[in-house]
Amino acid sequence: MYPGTPSSYPPPPPSPTPTPPSPSPPPAAPALAIGHYYKTCYKAEQIVRDSVRKAVYANRGIGAGLIRLFFHDCFVRGCDASVLLDPTPANAQPEKLGIPNFPSLRGFEVIDAAKAALEEACPGVVSCADIVAFAGRDATFFLSNGRAYFDMPAGRYDGNVSLASETLPNLPPPFATLQTLKDMFASKGLTADEMVTLSGAHSVGVSHCSSFSDRLPPNPSDPSAMDATLAASVQVKCNRTGDPVVVQDFRTPGDLDNQYYKNVLDKKVLFKSDAALRSSETGAQVLLNAWIPGQWEQKFKAAMVRMGSIEVKTRA
Numbered sequence: 001m002y003p004g005t006p007s008s009y010p011p012p013p014p015s016p017t018p019t020p021p022s023p024s025p026p027p028a029a030p031a032l033a034i035g036h037y038y039k040t041c042y043k044a045e046q047i048v049r050d051s052v053r054k055a056v057y058a059n060r061g062i063g064a065g066l067i068r069l070f071f072h073d074c075f076v077r078g079c080d081a082s083v084l085l086d087p088t089p090a091n092a093q094p095e096k097l098g099i100p101n102f103p104s105l106r107g108f109e110v111i112d113a114a115k116a117a118l119e120e121a122c123p124g125v126v127s128c129a130d131i132v133a134f135a136g137r138d139a140t141f142f143l144s145n146g147r148a149y150f151d152m153p154a155g156r157y158d159g160n161v162s163l164a165s166e167t168l169p170n171l172p173p174p175f176a177t178l179q180t181l182k183d184m185f186a187s188k189g190l191t192a193d194e195m196v197t198l199s200g201a202h203s204v205g206v207s208h209c210s211s212f213s214d215r216l217p218p219n220p221s222d223p224s225a226m227d228a229t230l231a232a233s234v235q236v237k238c239n240r241t242g243d244p245v246v247v248q249d250f251r252t253p254g255d256l257d258n259q260y261y262k263n264v265l266d267k268k269v270l271f272k273s274d275a276a277l278r279s280s281e282t283g284a285q286v287l288l289n290a291w292i293p294g295q296w297e298q299k300f301k302a303a304m305v306r307m308g309s310i311e312v313k314t315r316a
Helices: 044-058 060-074 108-121 128-143 164-170 178-186 192-203 228-238 259-265 272-278 283-291 295-307
Strands: 206-208 245-247
Touching: 044 060, 044 108, 044 128, 060 108, 060 128, 060 192, 060 295, 108 128, 128 295, 178 192, 178 272, 192 259, 192 272, 192 283, 192 295, 228 245, 259 272, 259 283, 272 283, 283 295
Parallel strands: none
Antiparallel strands: 206 245
16 A cells, blocks of 8 residues: 655664554444435446546556555545645645655546546535545456445545644555554554455555665565565666666556465565565465455455545534
């Protein structure tokens, strides 16, 4: 969910003694409903889907960006579209300019296109927060080649507070340990299994080399080190000038599928946070997602809906 992190990302802090997070209630949003706009704007979801379809067919990477946009919106102040807000004289540093988001977060133009079409069809009806959620759902459908379709409940209100300073504490970095990942997802009411499931979105998209440069070259004595063949391949690309990008999944780079979990097992993943899933705590889930046909897609659909319920605003 955090590919493309710029080189200004702070280095990982020293590892403190893990402290179990306080139990968090699961995300609950009783006011959200499937078909929320049926009576007020019955073509709302179709309009968003059409905008996403055009964008993904032109560039599948935008689909990966839309899934990531949904994740980054929900993990900071809940699913309220605060990630879309631009700088203003009163707030020069909104979320979209936070280190995990700028300049790598993509898909804003697709949300803008969908919003413009919706305003023409149903002025003032559909919230931006719901557009982001629908777009994440539709990108999932198209990138999975139709294998992962699901209904996304709606009824979210938009937020008006957006702070870049809140991005780093809430969005998992590419160097996150397993305990850090579990803690950060638990703080949003999501389980370790849902964390492993949502990590499968790393089967699409790209990453800036600066996000995993600390893993090159691989350390032979490190059991979590990157596969040497993959490391040699990406090292060539990363030796170019600037901060090049490489695909997250070298086997099926444009498809949202369970290949990610096979890559984790084979040590063919870029981030430390991906390699951490080979741990004894989560390795069994990785193995099942890798080899049981259709299991990961079913779990991913449910996890996306759960994520879409994080701290939603259901009234203005």
